[in-house]
Amino acid sequence: PRSYTITLLPGDGIGPEVISVAKDVLLLAGSLEGIKYDFRERLIGGAALDATGVPLPDETLSAAKESDAVLLGAVGGYKWDNNEKHLKPETALLGLRKELQVFANLRPASVFPQLVDASTLKREVAEGVDLMVVRELTGGIYFGKPRGFDTNENGEEIGFNTEIYAAHEIDRIAHAAFKIARKRSGKLCSVDKANVLEASMLWRKRVTAIAQEYPDVELSHMYVDNASMQLIRNPKQFDTIVTNNIFGDILSDEASMITGSIGMLPSASLGASGPGLFEPIHGSAPDIAGQDKANPFATVLSAAMLLKYGLEEEKAAQRIENAVLDTLNRGFRTGDIYSTGTKLVGCKQLGEEIMKSV
Amino acid sequence: PRSYTITLLPGDGIGPEVISVAKDVLLLAGSLEGIKYDFRERLIGGAALDATGVPLPDETLSAAKESDAVLLGAVGGYKWDNNEKHLKPETALLGLRKELQVFANLRPASVFPQLVDASTLKREVAEGVDLMVVRELTGGIYFGKPRGFDTNENGEEIGFNTEIYAAHEIDRIAHAAFKIARKRSGKLCSVDKANVLEASMLWRKRVTAIAQEYPDVELSHMYVDNASMQLIRNPKQFDTIVTNNIFGDILSDEASMITGSIGMLPSASLGASGPGLFEPIHGSAPDIAGQDKANPFATVLSAAMLLKYGLEEEKAAQRIENAVLDTLNRGFRTGDIYSTGTKLVGCKQLGEEIMKSV
Ligand SMILES: CC(C)[C@H](C(=O)O)[C@@H](O)C(=O)O
Numbered sequence: 001p002r003s004y005t006i007t008l009l010p011g012d013g014i015g016p017e018v019i020s021v022a023k024d025v026l027l028l029a030g031s032l033e034g035i036k037y038d039f040r041e042r043l044i045g046g047a048a049l050d051a052t053g054v055p056l057p058d059e060t061l062s063a064a065k066e067s068d069a070v071l072l073g074a075v076g077g078y079k080w081d082n083n084e085k086h087l088k089p090e091t092a093l094l095g096l097r098k099e100l101q102v103f104a105n106l107r108p109a110s111v112f113p114q115l116v117d118a119s120t121l122k123r124e125v126a127e128g129v130d131l132m133v134v135r136e137l138t139g140g141i142y143f144g145k146p147r148g149f150d151t152n153e154n155g156e157e158i159g160f161n162t163e164i165y166a167a168h169e170i171d172r173i174a175h176a177a178f179k180i181a182r183k184r185s186g187k188l189c190s191v192d193k194a195n196v197l198e199a200s201m202l203w204r205k206r207v208t209a210i211a212q213e214y215p216d217v218e219l220s221h222m223y224v225d226n227a228s229m230q231l232i233r234n235p236k237q238f239d240t241i242v243t244n245n246i247f248g249d250i251l252s253d254e255a256s257m258i259t260g261s262i263g264m265l266p267s268a269s270l271g272a273s274g275p276g277l278f279e280p281i282h283g284s285a286p287d288i289a290g291q292d293k294a295n296p297f298a299t300v301l302s303a304a305m306l307l308k309y310g311l312e313e314e315k316a317a318q319r320i321e322n323a324v325l326d327t328l329n330r331g332f333r334t335g336d337i338y339s340t341g342t343k344l345v346g347c348k349q350l351g352e353e354i355m356k357s358v
Numbered sequence: 359p360r361s362y363t364i365t366l367l368p369g370d371g372i373g374p375e376v377i378s379v380a381k382d383v384l385l386l387a388g389s390l391e392g393i394k395y396d397f398r399e400r401l402i403g404g405a406a407l408d409a410t411g412v413p414l415p416d417e418t419l420s421a422a423k424e425s426d427a428v429l430l431g432a433v434g435g436y437k438w439d440n441n442e443k444h445l446k447p448e449t450a451l452l453g454l455r456k457e458l459q460v461f462a463n464l465r466p467a468s469v470f471p472q473l474v475d476a477s478t479l480k481r482e483v484a485e486g487v488d489l490m491v492v493r494e495l496t497g498g499i500y501f502g503k504p505r506g507f508d509t510n511e512n513g514e515e516i517g518f519n520t521e522i523y524a525a526h527e528i529d530r531i532a533h534a535a536f537k538i539a540r541k542r543s544g545k546l547c548s549v550d551k552a553n554v555l556e557a558s559m560l561w562r563k564r565v566t567a568i569a570q571e572y573p574d575v576e577l578s579h580m581y582v583d584n585a586s587m588q589l590i591r592n593p594k595q596f597d598t599i600v601t602n603n604i605f606g607d608i609l610s611d612e613a614s615m616i617t618g619s620i621g622m623l624p625s626a627s628l629g630a631s632g633p634g635l636f637e638p639i640h641g642s643a644p645d646i647a648g649q650d651k652a653n654p655f656a657t658v659l660s661a662a663m664l665l666k667y668g669l670e671e672e673k674a675a676q677r678i679e680n681a682v683l684d685t686l687n688r689g690f691r692t693g694d695i696y697s698t699g700t701k702l703v704g705c706k707q708l709g710e711e712i713m714k715s716v
């Protein structure tokens with residue numbers, strides 16, 4: 001059987017609960033498709049801080065780098081909220097992304113027909129939304145230098161960051177996005193602020209040039225302020241969106257909320273080679289941690305993305321996706337997506353129901 | 359009578375049509391409150407480009423600076439879309455803001471009860487939304503240096519911008535926002551990305567310090583990605599939002615679209631002293647220009663903001679605001695906000711109806 005090493009990073013809050021379900025589902029779907037795994041669980045975030053004093057221990061990083069894929073739960077919690085920046089759980093995420101060089105963050109936002117009423121958008125606007133935000137994840141203002149604090153000529157404190165893109169950083173995310181758009185509906189919208197920012201002007205120029213290599217994909221450009229409006233006005237006009245790190249942070253979250261159920265949404269972060277990083281888009285939800293109330297669907301769907309994009313195990317991935325739909329159709333729901341007439345269950349039981357459907 | 363010099367900048371597309379209505383309404387409301395105006399009309403945007411070769415002629419700038427307030431229509435159009443950056447109509451906006459030093463951009467987003475169904479959000483979510491985004495307008499990444507293009511050590515092209523804030527820039531916008539929040543419901547939410555950006559960390563530190571001077575205002579902080587979600591999930595949780603230039607660009611447009619009718623929304627840009635700049639948030643709509651189809655409400659409401667915030671003529675402002683509500687109640691609508699059972703009229707006739715209600 002094909003065998004893969006998977007690093008599991010449960011993290012904080014509800015992380016361990018949802019990772020535990022996703023691991024079981026991965027195992028089952030894998031065994032049915034002749035896949036074996038070597039799971040290695042490591043510390044990250046607050047859990048790592050408490051145990052080792054740092055949010056991203058070297059041991060965790062090297063395990064992640066040596067594996068075939070990384071599945072992460074969630075990091076963060078009240079306990080560490082007032083830590084200094086380099087001792088915040090979230091810092092581990094930025095470090096992991098940068099070290100794994102996963103420059104392409106895939107954030108699907110699909111409205112499940114069974115959950116369309118969870119959206120705050122009108123049914124006719126939300127129904128059928130199925131879009132993919134491709135966010136540049138290892139460049140731009142998140143990592144640009146110079147950055148920091150200083151004193152200006154008037155003796156005043158200043159804080160500054162640098163939004164910067166080099167041609168190859170734009171090119172590789174553009175190629176990733178065109179390839180994804182090609183497999184979807186063939187429509188790609190590149191979002192920037194090229195009417196103001198030079199970094200965006202270069203972005204637009206490179207994306208436009210690369211479009212020549214994808215004549216089957218229809219490329220359009222939109223300013224970020226307009227995109228934030230259009231996502232609300234008519235989200236169905238979009239298929240694949242590609243944008244920089246900070247705009248992608250904002251727009252992918254906006255797009256998620258259109259679905260109304262962020263407990264359902266997975267993500268994948270991919271590099272040119274090496275392990276990808278897969279995680280639900282929701283946070284660690286410390287308020288419900290340890291109470292068996294967490295929704296494991298997003299992490300289970302992240303495991304499906306891990307199989308599909310990380311290991312190219314399409315069949316096992318498809319099994320998981322189908323199992324999620326089937327479980328929804330059979331009416332099982334956690335509290336966050338519950339509505340009258342459906343069956344309210346805990347995280348564990350939902351996991352068992354998903355397994356029945358795999 | 360009190361007398362004011364007003365610079366009118368009709369600009370491009372539907373700009374002249376909506377400015378013409380707003381001017382008449384200003385005149386009437388003013389005359390009923392003992393106000394006289396000296397109107398000076400000047401060129402800006404594409405109109406200025408065609409006539410003088412530049413989008414913001416010196417003559418326009420000096421007229422604006424010497425007046426008591428500036429009312430702008432809209433700039434831009436297909437014709438100039440492919441111009442170089444410094445010859446784009448939109449550049450005039452950035453120049454005008456910087457030269458007038460209008461650092462505080464007030465962007466109300468209120469759902470009119472008469473138009474609640476225009477929102478793509480469910481009625482119960484949209485109904486009663488009444489929020490104010492206070493956007494920093496003359497700093498941050500829009501104007502930060504260094505900026506531009508260069509070649510890196512690998513011989514690759516790079517594009518870069520600087521997000522930078524000095525203490526006094528944050529302080530003055532924070533004071534403006536606290537004062538506005540105090541006059542509204544007393545709740546202020548400051549939006550930043552302080553978990554990643556140093557410029558945001560300074561932002562949060564200064565806003566928190568200034569909060570001491572406004573014990574009657576309840577301050578909260580939110581990350582920009584979360585804010586973009588919360589605006590869709592539950593916009594009524596917000597009253598006043600304060601944020602930087604680029605986040606404000608994105609979030610104020612998102613907030614506008616929640617109302618469903620951007621043809622209704624005004625804006626005000628204010629400095630420490632000197633004339634304020636007042637304009638509708640919509641663009642020049644070249645597709646309907648010159649057809650008497652434009653919705654003048656947003657510009658008329660911008661004229662009300664001009665009276666209220668620019669000239670401290672509360673009574674005349676109130677007259678205009680009431681007239682808008684009355685005209686809506688009497689059922690008059692332009693095409694963009696038309697629905698069955700209301701009366702479809704053109705820009706000019708809507709202006710006449712507003713005048714009847716002043
Ligand atoms: C926690 C934070 C640093 C992170 C980001 O901004 O990238 C998060 O918002 C995300 O989108 O994964």
Ligand SMILES: CC(C)[C@H](C(=O)O)[C@@H](O)C(=O)O
Nearest residue numbers: 195196225448449451452607
């Ligand atoms: C036209 C553009 C430069 C401008 C901006 O980004 O500030 C516009 O989007 C706005 O919000 O007024």
